[in-house]
């Protein structure tokens with residue numbers, strides 16, 4: 337039996353005095369329990385906080401360590417090779433007897449394949465993101481998106497052989513000018529590889545645009561296409577650009593596809609039909625070979641690695657600038 | 668019913684709106700008079716928003732929503748086969764409960780509608796005219812290039828009204844346009860509505876009895892029946908509804924004994 341008295345609920349039917357005392361005791365007990373709890377919770381909080389802090393520190397240390405190693409070896413490299421040779425020559429032949437150390441052939445190789453890949457992945461990825469976010473019925477989206485994400489999980493070595501054994505023969509049957517190893521095939525397949533990433537991340541950004549904005553535009557007589565291109569895409573731009581940049585960084589750093597399908601010939605060219613070599617492919621080539629540690633050939637891979645790092649860093653800085661400059665904040 | 672046939676801009680005939688198989692409102696027949704303010708009142712969940720959104724086919728955007736009956740806009744059924752809903756929404760504008768300016772500049776917020784509808788005149792003039800029409804010009808004329816989101820809530824709502832005026836609709840639907848605003852901003856919007864009603868037909872959904880009494884010419888009271896389906900109880904002159912309602916449910920609602 338319970339009775340309600342002045343807002344307090346008392347259980348049991350004992351005399352009033354006793355029950356109030358009981359209640360006070362109960363209240364006291366509850367305070368103690370609460371303080372005990374609070375103390376424990378604070379400890380957990382502190383533990384989590386410092387734990388997370390350690391994790392953050394760890395990743396910073398790892399990054400710093402990698403940069404330090406790269407810098408250390410690169411400085412040694414530049415004691416033997418002048419920076420003018422490195423940035424001025426267009427020949428990269430450290431493994432030959434007449435050595436040249438011009439980074440540009442590797443840079444053009446990298447840019448050729450990664451820009452080519454972006455030319456494939458950006459339009460297709462953006463269009464598929466617009467379709468998935470704005471047009472696809474819910475059920476279609478629920479099936480297509482996981483499939484796209486599975487595509488992203490295929491090992492890149494598979495893509496590499498797909499490029500060499502499937503795409504290249506097709507390209508070569510179209511034009512005789514295309515060599516067995518070429519930048520085009522690698523770029524196309526790399527574009528296909530990063531397409532799911534562009535699409536999925538851009539779609540997330542578009543989904544995050546509030547429904548009320550779309551409705552506001554529809555209420556002014558906008559069509560679905562106008563809502564998608566003039567409201568949703570601009571509002572999601574920062575996320576879309578972030579997706580592009582991430583994908584571009586991924587393309588610059590991609591190794592297997594280019595190593596397998598683009599060749600290992602550092603050619604200073606933007607011709608997509610001939611064999612080339614990217615920075616990553618070069619690093620693999622030297623690492624897999626029998627170059628002794630401490631030699632100049634060995635040091636080149638760290639220098640190339642550092643250059644790669646600088647390239648992606650510039651990309652990221654550019655993207656941050658771009659995102660700040662053009663984004664539409666909607667919250 | 669007070670309205671005479673020739674002055675109706677919108678007329679609903681036995682309109683029901685379903686979400687899935689469940690009707691939200693059922694059998695609504697009413698006429699919205701030209702260049703007047705009509706208020707829709709009723710308890711929460713009775714289907715005011717649903718009914719309002721059926722007037723410019725906004726419910727088409729909800730996949731499970733379905734409308735039956737006829738809604739005549741200037742004599743033509745907007746749910747007829749060959750009607751383009753974007754055309755309807757261009758003629759019948761809407762202001763939402765929460766201000767939803769686009770994340771663009773004040774100028775571009777206004778210019779968006781005219782641009783997509785192929786406006787070819789002087790955009791600067793149109794922007795100015797629309798902002799003046801929404802009683803916002805003086806506050807923002809020096810910062811048309813700043814984001815619409817930097818305005819206060821009340822200013823944002825007036826920006827949304829200005830944006831609606833810019834496409835020169837015939838009817839403006841307003842779904843609780845003041846519910847996110849403070850009393851002063853609310854008064855500003857109410858005053859604005861009175862002004863706009865000289866030129867536009869306005870339908871407003873409101874939870875605020877005083878607001879309905881203050882601004883509207885006609886009031887429709889909607890409530891749910893025992894199956895939770897919204898129905899039109901009474902529709903009359905606002906003065907009549909608030910001083911001498913015929914239905915006891917209306918009286919109970921406006922005197923605050925219900926809903």
Ligand SMILES: Nc1ncnc2c1ncn2[C@@H]1O[C@H](COP(=O)(O)OP(=O)(O)OP(=O)(O)O)[C@@H](O)[C@H]1O
Nearest residue numbers: 686691709710711712713714715716717718729874
């Ligand atoms: N998108 C939707 N899907 C399914 N049911 C909905 C949807 N929108 C509204 N409903 C239902 O339709 C009924 C009427 O809702 P509506 O929003 O029109 O009421 P309202 O009168 O505007 O309420 P309020 O005064 O709280 O805004 C409610 O029962 C609601 O749950």
Ligand SMILES: [Mg+2]
Nearest residue numbers: 715716717842
């Ligand atoms: Mg509502």
